[in-house]
Amino acid sequence: MASTSASLLKSSPVLDKTEFLKGQALRHPSVSLVRCHPAPSLGFSIRASYADELVKTAKTIASPGRGILAMDESNATCGKRLDSIGLENTEANRQAYRTLLVSAPGLGKFISGAILFEETLYQSTVEGKKIVDVLTEQGIVPGIKVDKGLVPLAGSNNESWCQGLDGLASRSAAYYKQGARFAKWRTVVSIPNGPSALAVKEAAWGLARYAAISQDNGLVPIVEPEILLDGEHGIDRTFEVAKKVWAEVFFYLAENNVMFEGILLKPSMVTPGAECKDRVAPETVAAYTLNLLKSRIPPAVPGIMFLSGGQSEVEATLNLNAMNQSPNPWHVSFSYARALQNTCLKTWGGRPENVKAAQDALLLRAQANSLAQLGKYTGEGESEEAKEGMFVKGYSY
Numbered sequence: 001m002a003s004t005s006a007s008l009l010k011s012s013p014v015l016d017k018t019e020f021l022k023g024q025a026l027r028h029p030s031v032s033l034v035r036c037h038p039a040p041s042l043g044f045s046i047r048a049s050y051a052d053e054l055v056k057t058a059k060t061i062a063s064p065g066r067g068i069l070a071m072d073e074s075n076a077t078c079g080k081r082l083d084s085i086g087l088e089n090t091e092a093n094r095q096a097y098r099t100l101l102v103s104a105p106g107l108g109k110f111i112s113g114a115i116l117f118e119e120t121l122y123q124s125t126v127e128g129k130k131i132v133d134v135l136t137e138q139g140i141v142p143g144i145k146v147d148k149g150l151v152p153l154a155g156s157n158n159e160s161w162c163q164g165l166d167g168l169a170s171r172s173a174a175y176y177k178q179g180a181r182f183a184k185w186r187t188v189v190s191i192p193n194g195p196s197a198l199a200v201k202e203a204a205w206g207l208a209r210y211a212a213i214s215q216d217n218g219l220v221p222i223v224e225p226e227i228l229l230d231g232e233h234g235i236d237r238t239f240e241v242a243k244k245v246w247a248e249v250f251f252y253l254a255e256n257n258v259m260f261e262g263i264l265l266k267p268s269m270v271t272p273g274a275e276c277k278d279r280v281a282p283e284t285v286a287a288y289t290l291n292l293l294k295s296r297i298p299p300a301v302p303g304i305m306f307l308s309g310g311q312s313e314v315e316a317t318l319n320l321n322a323m324n325q326s327p328n329p330w331h332v333s334f335s336y337a338r339a340l341q342n343t344c345l346k347t348w349g350g351r352p353e354n355v356k357a358a359q360d361a362l363l364l365r366a367q368a369n370s371l372a373q374l375g376k377y378t379g380e381g382e383s384e385e386a387k388e389g390m391f392v393k394g395y396s397y
């Protein structure tokens with residue numbers, strides 16, 4: 001099947017950016033507003049060989065009642081998690097924890113994809129079985145974090161940019177060979193620090209280049225411009241910034257000829273800043289977030305897989321559930337790390353005798369979010385621990 005958006009883009013003139021961002025193009029379809037740039041045929045011909053597979057992978061991940069387990073903490077971040085339960089940050093401890101996660105019995109019923117850090121993609125379980133094979137046998141698509149983390153953005157207001165484009169094509173080809181079928185690139189936008197026009201443009205451009213390179217190599221890109229929870233601002237300010245960010249992201253995705261049917265998004269939910277005194281109900285988060293999605297995200301995009309961003313486990317599940325109370329054009333689901341793993345990690349505590357209880361804790365959260373994806377979560381019987389927020393100022397991944 002030929003890609004609809006790719007072939008549309010191939011035959012369409014490229015819109016002027018100002019008009020695209022203002023959403024004016026349909027109201028002023030005048031020839032003077034468009035420039036003609038024929039799409040580079042080389043890019044399309046490479047991607048054409050993967051087009052069907054990309055669409056299929058994205059649809060598999062965006063399947064009813066399932067979402068993504070984000071377990072792609074870098075070694076440094078994983079070290080902080082292990083430290084919180086008194087364990088040393090050794091490869092053996094990381095392997096033991098990740099073995100516990102991927103081999104939770106029946107996980108594939110609720111989880112359609114797992115994002116791995118590079119070490120895990122090439123790692124075996126404690127029992128010596130390839131982690132990629134364990135996932136595949138569970139019906140879970142293996143994915144890979146491909147960004148190289150955040151560094152200061154010179155010339156900005158103390159903001160950051162995301163590294164990792166150098167060598168990305170060859171790394172992506174190797175990850176595909178190793179069994180990965182989707183990729184993740186997380187960049188961040190800070191509201192208290194601006195966001196400056198420079199930081200938003202840099203974030204959007206980096207995501208678009210990464211998305212095009214991923215598709216060329218058979219990996220479905222998860223596009224993640226995380227709008228950090230940090231700040232005292234209210235929900236309206238988050239909404240305003242999110243609209244700007246997503247307008248830029250989709251402008252550059254189109255400019256880079258990214259096939260919309262073969263991507264997944266990982267947005268932040270639209271909430272007040274973590275330090276804002278006015279808290280809002282899940283129904284309000286859902287209304288703002290769906291309003292944002294409807295005004296910015298084309299229905300061709302198969303799945304919207306939210307990050308949890310420091311919300312408590314229960315809060316993240318309640319908010320997702322509220323968004324699924326009526327039908328959406330896309331599969332609206334989860335790609336949580338902290339909101340799936342927190343109780344599981346604490347329950348494990350590094351002790352072999354706790355592995356089963358920790359797996360049960362993971363399955364409980366996965367099932368709760370599966371129900372929330374279907375709009376059927378009630379929130380009954382949740383522990384007090386699962387209601388504790390996990391916000392950390394300036395969180396890195």
Ligand code: 13P
Pocket residue numbers: 070071072115184186224307308309310335336337338339397
């Ligand atoms: P959280 O759900 O902990 O915010 O994870 C974000 C992320 O990008 C993981 O891949």
